[in-house]
Amino acid sequence: xxxxxxxxxxxxxxxxxxxxxxxxxxxxxxxxxxxxxxxxxxxxxxxxxxxxxxxxxxxxxxxxxxxxxxxxxxxxxxxxxxxxxxxxxxxxxxxxxxxxxxxxxxxxxxxxxxxxxxxxxxxxxxxxxxxxxxxxxxxxxxxxxxxxxxxxxxxxxxxxxxxxxxxxxxx
Amino acid sequence: xxxxxxxxxxxxxxxxxxxxxxxxxxxxxxxxxxxxxxxxxxxxxxxxxxxxxxxxxxxxxxxxxxxxxxxxxxxxxxxxxxxxxxxxxxxxxxxxxxxxxxxxxxxxxxxxxxxxxxxxxxxxxxxxxxxxxxxxxxxxxxxxxxxxxxxxxxxxxxxxxxxxxxxxxxxxxxxxxxxxxxxxxxxxxxxxxxxxxxxxxxxxxxxxxxxxxxxxxxxxxxxxxxxxxxxxxxxxxxxxxxxxxxxxxxxxxxxxxxxxxxxxxxxxxxxxxxxxxxxxxxxxxx
Numbered sequence: 001x002x003x004x005x006x007x008x009x010x011x012x013x014x015x016x017x018x019x020x021x022x023x024x025x026x027x028x029x030x031x032x033x034x035x036x037x038x039x040x041x042x043x044x045x046x047x048x049x050x051x052x053x054x055x056x057x058x059x060x061x062x063x064x065x066x067x068x069x070x071x072x073x074x075x076x077x078x079x080x081x082x083x084x085x086x087x088x089x090x091x092x093x094x095x096x097x098x099x100x101x102x103x104x105x106x107x108x109x110x111x112x113x114x115x116x117x118x119x120x121x122x123x124x125x126x127x128x129x130x131x132x133x134x135x136x137x138x139x140x141x142x143x144x145x146x147x148x149x150x151x152x153x154x155x156x157x158x159x160x161x162x163x164x165x166x167x168x169x170x171x
Numbered sequence: 172x173x174x175x176x177x178x179x180x181x182x183x184x185x186x187x188x189x190x191x192x193x194x195x196x197x198x199x200x201x202x203x204x205x206x207x208x209x210x211x212x213x214x215x216x217x218x219x220x221x222x223x224x225x226x227x228x229x230x231x232x233x234x235x236x237x238x239x240x241x242x243x244x245x246x247x248x249x250x251x252x253x254x255x256x257x258x259x260x261x262x263x264x265x266x267x268x269x270x271x272x273x274x275x276x277x278x279x280x281x282x283x284x285x286x287x288x289x290x291x292x293x294x295x296x297x298x299x300x301x302x303x304x305x306x307x308x309x310x311x312x313x314x315x316x317x318x319x320x321x322x323x324x325x326x327x328x329x330x331x332x333x334x335x336x337x338x339x340x341x342x343x344x345x346x347x348x349x350x351x352x353x354x355x356x357x358x359x360x361x362x363x364x365x366x367x368x369x370x371x372x373x374x375x376x377x378x379x380x381x382x383x384x385x386x387x388x389x390x391x392x393x394x395x396x397x398x399x400x401x402x403x404x405x406x407x408x409x410x411x412x413x414x415x416x417x418x419x420x421x422x423x424x425x426x427x428x429x430x431x432x433x434x435x436x437x438x439x440x441x442x443x444x445x446x447x448x449x450x451x452x453x454x455x456x457x
Contacts, residue, residue: 030372067295067299070195119347
């Protein structure tokens, strides 16, 4: 349990750091992928809603601290993203790559639209075409591609963790 | 089982409420909740500094070999230009002295006289694609607090929103949350420069509230007006790129091309108010 917390914490830490610095050089069609979002979706699919929600919360909180305008906005979004994605996992064959690709695509569209909506609704009229064309759809496609790698990475981490857990005791 | 579910739901509702309250409180810039964000930024900022440094170095080394020819040619051009500039510099030096004397005679306040320039590196950018908030490697340790203007030698960049201990968040003028009171240099008309989501990707922003009788053309320079008290007067913002008409309302707006290239921004200057020198200055006046 302790090892899990430490390792997940380190993962979030490094992903957030990559996301805010070097990833700017990996822009395609003027968008960069959202690794934290993919990480939340992967964990939620693998481990269900409770763990998904907790990881989502902390990923969001990290993002809030790096560049949020109010503290808690991304945390709340991440929490519900992890919770909702994690709640639908039981009837799916999780190891299939298409599942994670599909879920990442849908989550990105919903998540980014929420960010856009709450970011503009109090100031400017909400426009539907240009944000979808310029940011949401390109980012969703980019995320879906990257999600395969992060998903495999997440599976590896959990394999290692369960190995470590099995040795001393079972719970 | 029912109890477990109940308690889970209870935890969820409770967390949501707590986050909502924290969000509400943290919209107030001076609240202590924002200091909470410091905790992580203190841990993150050295790593971010290192990584963005590596990124910049890598980008530099990729283009290194292609550049040599161009650099040679550029070098010759620059040498020629240097001679020319040297001549101009001597002239300007002369003007500078005269200007200073005249200013003193008229008792005008120096534009940036009350400020100290503090250099800073950009160490992290917004993780998302919507906003343009970035982190710089100066914090309250260096005496930075919120609303300090951030510029480069070319023009206005933005302002500090949340100062941390070692790093601070800066909001760029192309962010949709940013509004700057500005002035058309030629006609002295007051306008408002705002960030716009659809223009942000191209590094542009828009200008609103153009007076109907204002004579405005493509290429006009826009500068800060000093109204509002955050930005000092006369910092260049950019040039007018396009003047457009709103169809529904009979007002005009313009697309501004900022003088600063936001895509290639690495170093900035923070304008810090001189505090300790103020007393001595007033002493001199007496």
